[in-house]
Amino acid sequence: MVSSSAPAGIASASFDVRQHLAGLLRTALVSVAPEQGHAEIILERPKQASHGDFASNLAMQLARELKTNPRQVAERLVRELPASFAVAKVDVAGAGFINFTLTPAARTAVVRAVLAAGHNFGRGPAKRLRLQVEFVSANPTGPLHVGHGRGAAYGASLASLLAFAGFEVTREYYVNDAGRQMDILAVSTWLRYLELFDEPMPFPANAYQGGYVREMAEQVKQAHGDRYVHPAEAVIACLPPDQGSGEDTEARLDGLILAGKDLLGEDWAYMHDHVLTEQLADCRADLEQFGVHFDVWFSERSLFETGMVARAVAALEKSGHIYLQDGAKWFSSTAFGDEKDRVVQRDNGLYTYFASDIAYHLNKFERGFDKVIDVWGADHHGYIPRVKGALSASGADAERLDVALVQFVSLFRNGQKVAMSTRSGDYVTLRQLCAEVGNDACRFFYMLRKCDQALDFDLDLAKSQSNDNPVYYVQYAHARICSVLAQWDGDEAALARADLAPLLHEREHALCARLAEFPELIQLAARDYGPHALAFYLKDLAGDFHGWYNAERLLVDAQATREARLALALATRQVLQNGLSLLGVSQPVSM
RNA sequence: GCGCUCGUAGCUCAAUGGAUAGAGUACUGGCCUCCGAAGCCAGGGGUUGUGGGUUCGAUCCCCGCCGAGCGCGCCA
Numbered sequence: 001m002v003s004s005s006a007p008a009g010i011a012s013a014s015f016d017v018r019q020h021l022a023g024l025l026r027t028a029l030v031s032v033a034p035e036q037g038h039a040e041i042i043l044e045r046p047k048q049a050s051h052g053d054f055a056s057n058l059a060m061q062l063a064r065e066l067k068t069n070p071r072q073v074a075e076r077l078v079r080e081l082p083a084s085f086a087v088a089k090v091d092v093a094g095a096g097f098i099n100f101t102l103t104p105a106a107r108t109a110v111v112r113a114v115l116a117a118g119h120n121f122g123r124g125p126a127k128r129l130r131l132q133v134e135f136v137s138a139n140p141t142g143p144l145h146v147g148h149g150r151g152a153a154y155g156a157s158l159a160s161l162l163a164f165a166g167f168e169v170t171r172e173y174y175v176n177d178a179g180r181q182m183d184i185l186a187v188s189t190w191l192r193y194l195e196l197f198d199e200p201m202p203f204p205a206n207a208y209q210g211g212y213v214r215e216m217a218e219q220v221k222q223a224h225g226d227r228y229v230h231p232a233e234a235v236i237a238c239l240p241p242d243q244g245s246g247e248d249t250e251a252r253l254d255g256l257i258l259a260g261k262d263l264l265g266e267d268w269a270y271m272h273d274h275v276l277t278e279q280l281a282d283c284r285a286d287l288e289q290f291g292v293h294f295d296v297w298f299s300e301r302s303l304f305e306t307g308m309v310a311r312a313v314a315a316l317e318k319s320g321h322i323y324l325q326d327g328a329k330w331f332s333s334t335a336f337g338d339e340k341d342r343v344v345q346r347d348n349g350l351y352t353y354f355a356s357d358i359a360y361h362l363n364k365f366e367r368g369f370d371k372v373i374d375v376w377g378a379d380h381h382g383y384i385p386r387v388k389g390a391l392s393a394s395g396a397d398a399e400r401l402d403v404a405l406v407q408f409v410s411l412f413r414n415g416q417k418v419a420m421s422t423r424s425g426d427y428v429t430l431r432q433l434c435a436e437v438g439n440d441a442c443r444f445f446y447m448l449r450k451c452d453q454a455l456d457f458d459l460d461l462a463k464s465q466s467n468d469n470p471v472y473y474v475q476y477a478h479a480r481i482c483s484v485l486a487q488w489d490g491d492e493a494a495l496a497r498a499d500l501a502p503l504l505h506e507r508e509h510a511l512c513a514r515l516a517e518f519p520e521l522i523q524l525a526a527r528d529y530g531p532h533a534l535a536f537y538l539k540d541l542a543g544d545f546h547g548w549y550n551a552e553r554l555l556v557d558a559q560a561t562r563e564a565r566l567a568l569a570l571a572t573r574q575v576l577q578n579g580l581s582l583l584g585v586s587q588p589v590s591m
Numbered sequence: 592g593c594g595c596u597c598g599u600a601g602c603u604c605a606a607u608g609g610a611u612a613g614a615g616u617a618c619u620g621g622c623c624u625c626c627g628a629a630g631c632c633a634g635g636g637g638u639u640g641u642g643g644g645u646u647c648g649a650u651c652c653c654c655g656c657c658g659a660g661c662g663c664g665c666c667a
Contacts, residue, residue, distance in 0.1 A: 048610075057609065060647060070647065094610045095647065139667065179667055250666085328665050339594065339663065346665040353667050358664075381595050382662045405596070408660075448615095449604065452596060452661065461616095468629080476629050477646070484626050524607060536605060541615075550622085550631040591629070 028080035052099035061094040082231025108500040110516040114571035115496035125165030134374035137174040140279035149430040153446035157531035165526035192217035217412040291584040310358040338390025444471035447535040464521040477542035502564040507548040
């Protein structure tokens with residue numbers, strides 16, 4: 001079973017132990033049960049070290065077909081297993097697991113692989129599949145809040161992860177620049193502007209309340225003086241008779257928008273575009289500051305201007321999926337599993353948000369993405385059936401669309417849940433959060449939960465105990481390694497050729513196993529759209545390093561041992577860098 | 592009421608259908624003459640909400656119930 005000398009293959013950076021072991025099992029399988037020769041061979045990394053480096057449940061899978069006790073099947077398989085230079089020991093354990101223990105050389109070979117690949121260690125083979133990740137896509141009607149921050153952190157990390165896993169990734173932000181919300185922001189700004197000229201209108205409770213609206217009004221005043229001023233009486237006169245002094249209803253808000261359009265005429269477009277440009281720039285700056293970048297900023301309005309929306313609806317109409325009722329056009333989404341049919345064009349002729357979203361998704365598909373991933377707030381979950389239904393009705397393959405739902409973030413301050421409302425402007429912004437806890441902690445903290453888990457964010461805890469934040473634990477491991485290497489002051493490049501035989505301790509082998517796991521983890525996390533797995537991995541990796549560091553000295557006198565350990569430390573630093581950079585977290589040399 | 596997402600240690604959260612369900616935090620006790628103590632080591636802590644089912648094997652898949660959040664508009 002055990003070969004005395006390791007062939008050159010094991011030293012190669014491309015040697016894949018898992019694949020090698022699967023090959024051995026395949027050979028045994030064909031010998032033991034030829035009729036089952038094509039059964040899937042699964043090799044997992046056991047949680048417990050005593051179960052070896054790899055375990056296979058193959059015997060348990062076969063037991064039923066072979067009508068034999070799993071342990072007996074396992075023992076027969078082991079007898080037929082070819083000898084291998086990489087395998088030190090094979091055990092049958094538990095219900096019928098086949099456990100492989102690797103030779104020290106096979107375990108430590110990963111160090112060489114990491115140092116050879118550098119920042120590409122863990123990168124998956126190019127898959128020639130084009131993916132689009134659309135995320136954040138918040139209405140540009142005010143500063144991003146902590147909920148957007150979670151979507152931003154998740155989407156950005158997911159996109160980086162997918163790209164690293166081997167996909168071609170486009171990061172996109174859908175700008176809702178065509179809807180009623182933008183009109184509300186414009187009229188909100190205009191009303192604040194009128195206040196500056198002592199033309200006070202009662203400011204509606206359902207208009208945008210945030211201070212940034214007053215700031216924009218002030219800017220407009222500075223730049224254009226009283227150009228947009230109209231007497232309050234004139235504005236009120238424009239309102240529908242029953243809305244003159246009434247309550248803050250949606251109808252009154254719409255009335256105010258119409259009044260703005262009537263009184264300002266062509267200047268309304270200026271007001272509308274000004275607030276859009278301001279808020280979008282603000283949003284973009286926040287995201288850049290947060291380390292989140294987009295390849296495409298896609299305008300909803302462009303879908304109307306190019307006739308995309310009208311064409312999409314017309315196509316559905318032509319294929320018989322649209323009907324008229326109460327003066328509106330309805331899409332028969334119930335035929336595709338939705339709860340009820342949905343309006344795509346209102347009785348006043350305006351298209352709904354849903355209509356432009358159909359057009360948008362068809363446009364995404366037309367751009368040739370193999371997979372389109374939408375990152376949505378969890379409150380939009382009811383929206384999935386209608387979008388997928390519309391795609392199916394349009395002849396597109398709805399399976400090409402995946403939706404990742406990001407659950408809500410609740411902020412806690414002084415043990416109290418912070419009430420947040422976008423419309424009232426009473427919310428903690430992403431900018432404030434980053435200022436409090438820092439970008440790195442913020443990005444990492446968001447990644448410490450699966451996206452479909454609601455997140456309770458305790459501001460006091462994050463602030464007062466920021467030193468205990470796991471991100472520092474990981475970064476500290478990186479800084480420590482940098483510090484040791486600096487003291488050593490040798491040729492790091494030469495460590496790639498170090499003899500790894502002196503790496504004998506259990507902790508060193510555990511650390512090697514963790515490093516070897518990284519490429520596998522990348523693929524799994526990418527498959528599951530779960531960048532959080534990367535954060536947990538980095539915590540574990542840092543933990544393995546800290547444990548080893550405390551148990552063994554790196555800068556020992558014996559040259560061979562010193563260089564082997566430094567090579568392992570260098571490889572660890574490399575994987576920490578690769579992982580942290582995917583999450584948008586910095587890798588400080590000192591802290 | 593219907594639908595979606597969830598329910599795991601005191602708290603915050605993990606766990607491709609696998610073995611004794613794991614981390615952090617909090618608590619208790621140890622470790623700096625030594626490469627960075629933002630670190631390490633040890634300890635107690637659990638009927639995985641609940642009752643069934645599928646499976647050699649279920650925290651994971653299916654059904655019921657209980658509980659939480661969200662959604663159910665010719666808003667986005």
